Amino acid sequence: MQYDAVVIGAGHNGLASAIHLAKAGWKVAVVESASQAGGAVKTVEATLPGFRHDLGAMNLSLFAGSAFFREFQSDLLAHGLEFVPATRTFSSVFPDGGWLGVDQDIDKTVASISVFSEPDAARWREMATEFGSDAPHIFSILGTPMPSWALLKVLYQAWRTKGRTWCLDTLRLILSSPREFLDEHFESKEVKALMAAWGMHLDFAPDVAGGALFPYLESMASQSFGMVLGKGGAATIVRSMTSFLESLGGEIHLSATVIQVNLEANVATGVKLADGRVFNAKRAVIANLAPQALFGRLVPNAAVPSGFSRRIRSFKYGPGTMMIHLALSDLPEWRASSALKTFAYVHVAPYLSDMAQAYNDAMNGLLPASPVIVVGQPSAIDPSRAPDSQHVLWLQVRVLPGKIRGDAGGTISAMDWAGAKEAYADRVIEKLTSYAPNLPGTILDRAIYSPTDLEQDNPNLVGGDNLAGSHHLRQNFLFRPVLGWSRYRMPIEHLYMVGASTWPGAGTGAGSGQLLGKMLSQK
Secondary structure, eight states: OEEEEEEEOOBHHHHHHHHHHHHTTOOEEEEOSSSSSBTTOOEEOOSSTTOOEESSOOBOHHHHTSHHHHHHHHHHHHTTOOEEEESEEEEEEOTTSOEEEEESSHHHHHHHHHTTOHHHHHHHHHHHHHHHHHHHHHHHHHTSOSSOHHHHHHHHHHHHHHOHHHHHHHHHHHHSOHHHHHHHHOOOHHHHHHHHHHHHHTTOOTTOTTOSHHHHHHHHHHHHHOEEEETTSTTHHHHHHHHHHHHTTOEEESSOOEEEEEEETTEEEEEEETTSOEEEEEEEEEEOSOHHHHBTTTBOGGGSOHHHHHHHHTOOOOOEEEEEEEEESSOOOOSSOGGGGGOSEEEEOOSHHHHHHHHHHHHTTEEOSSOOEEEEOHHHHOGGGSSTTOEEEEEEEEEEOSSOOEETTSOOOOSSHHHHHHHHHHHHHHHHHHHOTTHHHHEEEEEEEOHHHHHHHOTTSGGGOTTSSOOSGGGSGGGSSSTTOOSSBOSSBTEEEOSTTSTTOSSSSOHHHHHHHHHHHTO
16 A cells, blocks of 8 residues: 555654645555554543543643644534633642642632742742743744754744843753742742642652753643643544544554564665555655654664664653542542532642652652542533543552552552552552542442553553653753654654654643644645
8 A cells, every 4th residue: 555654653643743744635544553543642431331531641731722733723623623621720639638729710829829828829920920921932942843943043032032031041940850940939838739740740750850841831821721621531632633634535544553664775665564464655654652662663773873773772761650540429529628629630749748759669669658649530620521410530640660669658569560550549549538538439430550551552651651751851852752863853764753752742732743744744
């Protein structure tokens, strides 16, 4: 079968590239080993019929604010994309019964913060006000190829508009750890914890350099713009993208496992599937894969320069993740306040010291004694996720070891996830119950995905790292995935790589797919 481009992997970045190329008149095929498109963006009935769970990503704010969505908004909406806004975005609960929440109404947020610190409330308002003029420049940097002339233009425009001091302060922010940034701006441990919890969504513990930017952006963006979920589940973006692609003449082949990228004289010419089919590509093979899922597996290491191969083999993955999906008869009754039932996210960390300890345990191969839990309450925002008056709960446990060496809690003896996951899920539920005592009595069913389960479902999530690679400074920006190869083109002609392992990294923003799609479609 002859195509202009073949895309390996039907994640949203691969689909974004395919849409750009099909729109430009290329004949495109997307081949996906799973029986469902979406990669880490899937919605399934993981527990009981009628209960729709986002297996991975839940928050679609990055997609709604992305350059890809701006370019194809009318087409995606015509193909079924539906969003549900959340004005009460995220919150944190604390052991003493206190809580903090971010409401898109800044007066409500400031009132919540002022309970803990009047100066912090004033600083939050000031920071949110400044964000209005700062955000366009920061997001332009994050949406530009690394390195590129376009990036230099963005930086020059920021310098002309905001001045040298702002540019240097932004660089300092990018290099700072969450604790350093938060200590500089706030005094309350609760406000610091509220923002720092976003760092744990990536692999940024409080003291990891380079971890301040994401908590700052997520906090201020949620304050300024609110949050967006997908109607009926995050998979709404994938369904609309696949429908749109097929309307452009693109093909999507599911349950189609690629076993090799075909090469001729250092040129990628197509792919071979496990069933023997060959998809030839005249102009591009695009791999929506993690580096080690591509090189050494589909492409022999001998086919690329030894220096490149060595760097790819050293590509570092972050700590593991556990996902627990609950079907509930009712929402948690949060001890701190019934108002917490209306927030999209509730972080149960609770303080910077707890986050740092959990991260340290996980990085040393230990099951954290006190897990850091991200509680998603999507059915509180979108009732279509569950039958009438019932709910789903989305629990993400960050962070965990991919391989278990022991238990910091001293009660779990299993040294593999098959034996440990039920007991560790019980630990998570036990911690949540101390904040929401009614929870055990509301659980109708649960589905647990350990780090091993996540990798088995999606080979890009090595060790259960749902980010497909650490975002620490040594592996971010122009170092993602490796220095010298951050612009998606690989050392083999016509071979390209997109996805969370490439710049600008993980999330639902479709950044790499958008950037590569535009580059190739304009050739």
